[in-house]
Amino acid sequence: VRGDEDEAAEAHAHPQPPYAFSSGDELLRLCREHGLEMFELVLANECAWASEAQVRARLLHIWQVMQACVERGFRQTGLLPGVLKVRRRAPRLYRQLTESGTVRPLDVMDWVNAYALAVNEENAAGGRVVTAPTNGAAGIVPAVLHYYRRFESGANDDGVIRFLLVAAAMGMLYKKNASISGAEMGCQGEVGVACSMAAAGLVAALQGTNEQIENAAEIGMEHNLGLTCDPVAGLVQIPCIERNAMGAVKAVNAARLAMRGDGSHKVSLDQVIATMRQTGADMSTIYKETSQGGLAVNVPEC
Structure with missing residues (x-):
C-alpha cells in the first residue's frame, strides 16, 4: 500500500516536466495554450531538475566550451591523425579572414565555414568538443552560434540561452521519434x-515566432534527407569535416528563409522527422557508417 508520503517522495526523486511533449505539433500546441515562447517552455521543463539560475549557467558553460574548441581549432596546425593525412584548414582560413584589409559580403559565409572546420578538425584530432547532437556533427551548432554572436546586431547571452534551449528541444524530437545515429x-x-x-x-x-522556429527546423532537415554516412577509411574526416561547414551554412539559410515567412508551410517538422526515419530504414547499410559504400570505396585511403 502506497501512501501520500510515498508518492510525494517519488515525485521529488523523479520530477516531471510541467510541459511534456513528444512531437512538434504537441510542442507548438503547448506553447499556444500557455502563451509561452518555445524557449520559455523548454526552460520551464529544465527547471524541474534545477533552478533557473543553474540551467542558465550550465547553458553558458556549454557555450564557453564551444568557444574554447573553436579557439583551439584556429591555433592548431599540421596534419590530422590517420592514414588520410588531412591537413587542418581552419587556422589558414582564420588567418586569411583576420588579416584581410577588405570586407566582402560573403566573408560571413567564410567565417561560418571556419568555425565549423575548427570544431570538426578538433574532433578528428581527439580534442574536446560539445556533442551536438553527435561528435561527427559537432561543428554545426557552435558555428551558427558564433555567427549569431559575431554578426547579428543585439546578440547577447540571453540569445545564446534561447538558441541552446530550442536546439535541444529539436534534438529531443529527433532522438525520440527517429534517431541521431549515423549507423541507423x-x-x-x-x-x-x-x-x-x-x-x-x-x-x-x-x-x-514559434511557428518560424518549427519551419526553420523543418527546412534544415528537409534538404538533408537521404544524406549518406560514408567516411573514408572509417575516419571522421572525409567528408565529415567539410560536411559540417556545409551544414552550418545551410542552417543559417534555413533560419533566414523561415524568418522571411510567417511560419506557415506545407511540410511539418513531424512529417519530415517521420520521413527521415523511413528514409534511414530504407537506406542500405553500406551507406550507414560502415565505410562499405559511397566515397569510402571510391576514394583511395592513401
Missing part, C-alpha cells in the same frame, strides 16, 4: 539533425 539513419541523422537544431536555435535567438 545515415548522415541525415547526424549532420541533418544538427542543421535542423541550429536553424531552429538561430530563429529563437533572433526572437522569431
